[in-house]
């Protein structure tokens with residue numbers, strides 16, 4: 001008990017007057033902003049229906065927070081969502097203005113949306129493993145949003161390894177290292193049924209609906225995997241265009257990118273050498 005007490009650090013908040021001077025804001029504005037921040041941390045729920053593979057389901061979609069990301073590519077909003085599907089957590093990175101309550105993105109062009117869906121990859125995106133392209137693709141997607149000026153990236157952290165999970169992914173990395181085979185070969189060796197991609201995208205549709213994206217909005221999907229379009233069509237959204245994410249392979253990723261094109265139907269993954 002004593003120990004727990006000793007761990008607590010209590011620091012008095014800074015003086016509001018000093019903050020106002022520094023930020024060049026009135027006390028009322030700072031207080032209004034702090035109230036808004038508090039509201040952004042309160043869960044906000046919607047029940048949303050989505051059709052995927054011909055089956056309609058209702059999901060509970062909970063916005064859990066909003067903040068700002070300052071990246072090497074620019075400044076973005078990050079939303080944290082919880083959805084009661086298999087993936088549970090969604091991080092949405094948005095390049096847009098927000099509404100007057102600062103709770104929903106408002107895109108200037110109402111009839112066009114650049115959208116990237118990004119399956120999380122702990123080994124590559126978080127820890128910098130060079131075997132896969134996810135880290136480079138994520139950064140190129142953010143750079144693309146910044147250059148276009150608005151758009152949205154929906155990251156699904158638990159979709160590691162085409163949703164075979166982190167345990168599976170770690171084993172495939174090990175196999176690839178020892179046997180020097182590509183990502184598709186290693187996955188099929190571990191999953192002899194041949195099913196190596198069980199991702200679903202209902203959560204992505206939930207987020208579009210949560211933000212009130214109109215079905216007349218023509219979506220430019222930033223992807224190399226045209227199979228992702230199906231769930232959009234099932235829910236009345238139009239994929240008007242595809243923008244491939246083309247990265248320059250390194251010596252570790254070249255064989256994997258080629259295998260994804262040859263076996264998984266992915267398109268335009270590889271940037272030809274300079």
Ligand SMILES: [Zn+2]
Nearest residue numbers: 121124132134
């Ligand atoms: Zn990866």
